[in-house]
Each structure stands twice: as C-alpha cells, then as structure tokens.
Amino acid sequence: MTALDLIDRKIVAELMRDATLPISQIAEKVGLSQTPCWKRIQKLEASGVLTGRVALADPLQLGLGVLVFVEIEAPNHSAEWREDFTRAVDTLPEVMEVYRMAGRMDYMLRVAVTSMSAFDQFYKRLTDAVPIKNVTSHFSMERIRFSSAYPVDTRNR
Template identity: 40%
Template sequence: MEIRPLDDIDRRILRSLQRDGRLGNNHLAEEVGLSPSPCWQRTRRLEAEGYIKGYTAVLDQEKLGAPETVIIEVTLNRHDDAVLETFGRAMAELPEVLEVYLTTGEYDYYIKVAVDGTRGYEEFLRHKLYRVPGIQHSRSTFTLRCLKQGGISVPA
C-alpha cells in the first residue's frame, strides 16, 4: 500500500481523535469539515497506513490503587538474545509496568511503573522485578508530578 503524505484534513482528523478517541464519525466529520463518508474513508486509510495504531482509554492510576509513578533504570548482566527476550517477556507480563524503553548510555532500560507508595514499590521490587533473570543493577526515581502526558503532537 502506498502511503501518501498527510494533508491538512488528515492532520485535523488525527488531532481530533488524539483529543477524543471516542468521537463518532459524524461528530468527527463535523469537527474537521467533511461529510461523514469521506471522513470515514480517510480515518480508515489513516488506520491502514499505520498513522493510527489503535485506540485506548487513559485510566486513573490513583483510583486503581497505584498513585505513584516510578522510573527504574536497569542494567542487564548480559546482552545476548536469550537474556533480552526473557527480560522483554517478563516486563510485558507485569501489570505495574506502564512503559519500557531500551536505551543507550549507562543503563540498558528505562521502565515506568505504577505502584501504591513505597510499600507497593518494595513489594514490586522484591517479589517481581528482582526475580527477573538477567538484572545486574537498577536505580529508581519516584516522580513528583506529571507535567505532560500523551502522544506525539500532529505536525502542522
């Protein structure tokens, strides 16, 4: 499938859906200045071309009992395929883990986790993270407040 460059209407569709992924096609069409049929076709094309990877709900960590966010820097003891795959699978299975980034620099991974305070974090470390084979070292930072959350901004 040929991916064509985004035009202004595509960008308006993306901005509107990023702001509210639950917008129905009729409301979306009205917001971006199209009739419903072409709007639906453009949205489906944006999905097919991979500009829209999916739709999700943003959940309230505090109401779900995990109000604290911790950033963990992890160094692995080896970097062979088996260790990397085992680590990646383990991170995907841990419900506290929100995001995982393979990085350059001093640490191999940055992990963002949601926990219930210092006790919840200790529980996560002792009973989950430190049981993952291949971890050599970790360093943690509790966040104080999130100043910005969300995806990439749609370019003008």
C-alpha cells in the same frame, strides 16, 4: 512511514484529543463530510497510523498513586538476555512502558504501583525473574504535565 496530508493529520490530532467524538464532529472540524472522513479513519487504522482507541484513567482514582521510573543496566547485551527480559516485563502488570535506551542505562521502565511496599514486591519479582547488573529507581513526586497526544503538525504547509 505513511505520508499524511493535512486532513489526515487533523483527523489524527482530533482523535488523539478525544477518540469518543462522533464522526460528524470530526468531519466538521477537518472540513469533510462524514463518509470521506470515516473512510480516511479506516485507512489510517489499516495503515497502522492509528493503533487503537482507549480510555485514559486517572491513576490516583485507581489507587496507583506511586509512579516510578526504573533504570535497568543489563549484565550483558545478548539476544537471549533481551528475550528473557522482555518476557519478564511482559508478566509484570505494573510496567506501563519499557524503552531500550542509548546512553548510560540500557532500559527505562515506567511503573505504576499502589505504595512503596507494592513497589518493593514488584522489585523482588523483577530481579528474581532475570539477572540485572544494576537497578536505579526514581520516584515521581508530582505529575505536572501528561499527554498521550503526539504533537502532530496541523498547519497547512
């Protein structure tokens, strides 16, 4: 883990809020001039703190109005099954996120699809690709809050 000072944390917080801000605005918000601010951003990218800059899209505007959280129970916990599962989910573009979990389920997937029938097709492709002991799907009724910004502490300590 990279140790971040207050200015680094402020830069990261600003970029997570809006990665399209010009360097001049970020520098002003964090109390630096442009060149040192740009050098810090480059350092944050090189160290892996900043992993990319993307545009966030509204899934409804893209026709992806069905969000499903899929719980997977593995038939076993072998390295071979994990590798097969990882390869399988990598081929399914509907899978937005995959987490290996502790607790009663082994994996949690966040899946975005256009419709219930599209989810059924996804489910068939997933279960045909790799043996799975149990699948439980939870359909989101409403997205109440969403953020891609982590809660970075920008207070002076």
